[in-house]
Amino acid sequence: MKQLLDLIGNTPLLEIEPNIFAKMEGFNLTGSIKDRTALSMIEDAEKKGRLKPGVSIVEPTSGNTGIALAMISAIKGYELSVVIPQSTSEEKKKMILTYGGRIISIPDERFREPVIKELKEKEKLGEIVFLNQYENENNVKVHYEKTGEEIVKQMEGKQIDYFVAGLGTGGTITGVSKKLKEHFPNIKIIGVEPKKGEKIEGLKSLKDGYTPPILNLNQIDEIIDLSAEDSVKGRNYLAKKGILVGLSSGAVFQTIKNLNLKGNVVTIFPDRGERYLK
Ligand SMILES: Cc1ncc(COP(=O)(O)O)c(C=O)c1O
Known part of the structure; x- marks a missing residue:
């Protein structure tokens, strides 16, 4: 019999459009990759x-x-x-x-x-326990061992040419790309951040002056900054296809569209969309 916490991980990978594959992290127990x-x-x-x-x-x-x-x-x-x-x-x-x-x-x-x-x-001072997702190596390890490994298996031997992910703590992009680079040495890793001064919930700009210690920039080939408007555009486009995801998912999807990437592109849709409906 499955326990509640067993419902974390093993999320589906969907081919959203030809050659664009998204890991649907909204299927986790509380609806996001952060489980x-x-x-x-x-x-x-x-x-x-x-x-x-x-x-x-x-x-x-x-x-x-x-x-x-x-x-x-x-x-x-x-x-x-x-x-x-x-x-x-x-x-x-x-x-x-x-x-x-x-x-x-x-x-x-x-x-x-x-x-x-x-x-x-x-x-x-012993007053609290501070897990600190910005510096905790487990926030990389879990994406290397689980999220990345699941993607490799779910692609069933297909080549991956690009991996595109949003930047928050950097845990997702650092852990997943480390795993994908082992299997696909020529893969290009693209990070997505909000344009300076703009807000895309869940994502943070390195230009704000803080680089999370767990984020390994050496593994990232290119960082694209996206407007908040574009993240809403991507989110709304996906909703019209029946996929209601959050704004950071809209952001990575719109980045893939804007770049017009050729080859197999894998991305992460970090959460569901209900929590961003104003
Ligand atoms: C909705 C959403 N998208 C993307 C991210 C970025 O993920 P990571 O922190 O692994 O870089 C986060 C992280 O807070 C998030 O909440």
């Missing part, structure tokens, strides 16, 4: 004895990691506080609260570096 990251970081922390029932986990996230951590914390009995930028969608906040997580909402400009610094101090 994989959250579970791998929690299981690692448990193995290392960092986590015991009753302990307080605090994590900064643009939402999806928070939702995934809230679901797993509910199952395992951990207390969770999620630090999120004010602009995070109401639907995501409600999901975290419904699973029993706490929310600490901060101004967008304080998000990430100052919070990461503060939480590291708190963890040193």
Whole structure:
């Protein structure tokens, strides 16, 4: 009999259009790729004895990691506080609260570096457990061992010429491309980030001045910056094909269309679309 957490991973890979294959991460338990990251970081922390029932986990996230951590914390009995930028969608906040997580909402400009610094101090004092998806190697390992490996199997021997993925923590693109490069040495890896000053929920621009330590830029051949408008265009186009996904999925898809890539292109659709309907 399957357990709840067994429903994480093994998501379908769909041929959205001829030669464009998308890994449908919205099929995970809480509807996003971050179930994989959250579970791998929690299981690692448990193995290392960092986590015991009753302990307080605090994590900064643009939402999806928070939702995934809230679901797993509910199952395992951990207390969770999620630090999120004010602009995070109401639907995501409600999901975290419904699973029993706490929310600490901060101004967008304080998000990430100052919070990461503060939480590291708190963890040193033994006040909290800070899993830190921006620096936690399990956020790469799970995509190398699972997401990337699943893609190789699901392509059933077909060549992969391009892998296109959005940049957030960098866990997805770093882990998956490491695996794909082992099988397809000539593959081109393309990262997608929002244009400076624009917002595509789930994605972050390196031009904001913060490069997550787990993001291996040596593995990426090209980084494309996309307008928020283009991410909505891609999302709406996919919805008209019956695929309701989030804005970062719209962004990677529209990037593939704009670049008019030739050959087999694999991408990741990180989450479902219901949480972005304004
Ligand atoms: C919706 C969405 N898309 C894409 C990403 C980027 O994934 P990664 O953090 O692995 O770079 C995230 C991460 O927060 C996300 O929430």
